[in-house]
């Protein structure tokens with residue numbers, strides 16, 4: 001009898017493997033970090049081979065931890081950093097270029113070219129997205145331009161494009177399966193979210209050959225079996241979804257109007273809109289939540305590029321903290337930021353501003369400013385950016401949020417959670433375990449193989465023992481702080497020239 005579902009959670013900074021038991025509890029977790037490459041300012045790349053190696057090591061390691069083997073697994077579910085683009089050789093399985101990461105701005109010029117051809121409305125109508133270097137389409141173009149001969153090889157079907165889910169499925173199945181699913185496909189800017197198919201017009205505009213695209217499958221269903229070489233025996237890969245949609249699933253946001261925010265490298269707020277393709281007037285994205293039984297469900301999304309990564313920068317970039325967790329005590333040691341605001345627009349601003357030319361900005365510095373103030377301002381910025389997006393949700397969907405479900409690594413920070421509740425004026429609901437993204441991927445797989453029979457079976461895992469952070473700040477104070485945040489954002493905008 002299978003005892004576990006294994007989730008492979010391939011994130012921006014680490015590859016994780018988690019074993020979930022029947023109650024949705026974590027039996028074991030293994031994690032491996034990998035290298036971030038910053039070849040030029042605003043560019044971010046990963047070595048896809050290192051992603052694969054760390055992911056495989058995590059999968060093997062987590063089995064070893066509990067003395068389990070492949071036969072103890074019902075199936076594998078994959079969730080992944082979205083949009084990050086890999087192009088590899090179909091025959092050798094070797095990438096032809098470093099993967100271009102979702103955060104990377106290296107395709108700004110290609111985006112401008114698309115805008116100058118007047119494609120903005122068409123892109124929005126077909127894909128639900130805005131033209132931005134965030135999405136995969138222009139990243140594929142970049143790689144095909146950067147590697148000599150790649151365009152021709154792609155047209156001959158010798159190269160494969162994939163987001164990280166496809167890449168891992170290809171490697172896990174020993175190159176037998178080249179497939180993806182709708183939640184990841186909906187982030188490529190070459191996928192029609194209504195038709196649920198690759199979009200010929202956009203493929204043509206970007207000159208991306210169809211021959212290199214993965215096959216489209218359901219998010220919950222068998223993609224193939226892992227090669228026996230990897231885990232000792234074949235295991236079915238039975239589910240996949242982009243990280244944010246997986247966490248929406250893991251949080252149990254199955255009904256229209258339910259929403260969550262994930263605090264990781266960036267912050268991603270998604271609200272389920274059921275079988276309706278949402279429309280935003282405020283700068284949110286329309287995206288596919290998942291495809292099940294051949295039916296697509298949708299979500300409204302606000303994507304914030306830099307959230308926890310601002311804390312990482314305090315640690316690795318300027319050495320203001322030794323570890324991310326220390327930021328909490330530093331922030332609490334001062335009463336406020338002393339008027340300092342920190343807009344972490346390191347790679348421009350995502351929702352709702354979509355300003356590729358914005359850059360990180362610290363305002364309100366005085367001789368009295370300390371590292372405690374700056375650290376606090378970095379944490380508060382995460383909450384302010386989330387408030388920007390929640391306001392858009394409320395305007396677009398014309399509804400008031402009762403509470404916000406949260407997850408992701410930075411949710412461990414209680415100061416941040418309290419400040420989030422305060423600045424929203426809405427309670428924040430934090431589940432007892434924060435690996436909700438992985439749980440969502442496991443659920444998609446476990447439901448496909450009958451390990452679980454109903455998605456509501458897993459609800460207890462994210463609700464029993466949850467912490468509720470109630471707003472405590474006065475409305476006047478909230479409004480005054482938020483108004484100054486908006487002024488600070490203005491200072492960061494349209495900074496990069498050229």
Ligand code: ADP
Nearest residue numbers: 011013264265308309311312324325409410413
């Ligand atoms: P991802 O999946 O995007 O790699 P995680 O969900 O693992 O991200 O969260 C890691 C991020 O959260 C990092 O950017 C880190 O700086 C931030 N983080 C982790 N712990 C804390 C903390 N206690 N306070 C603030 N930020 C934190």
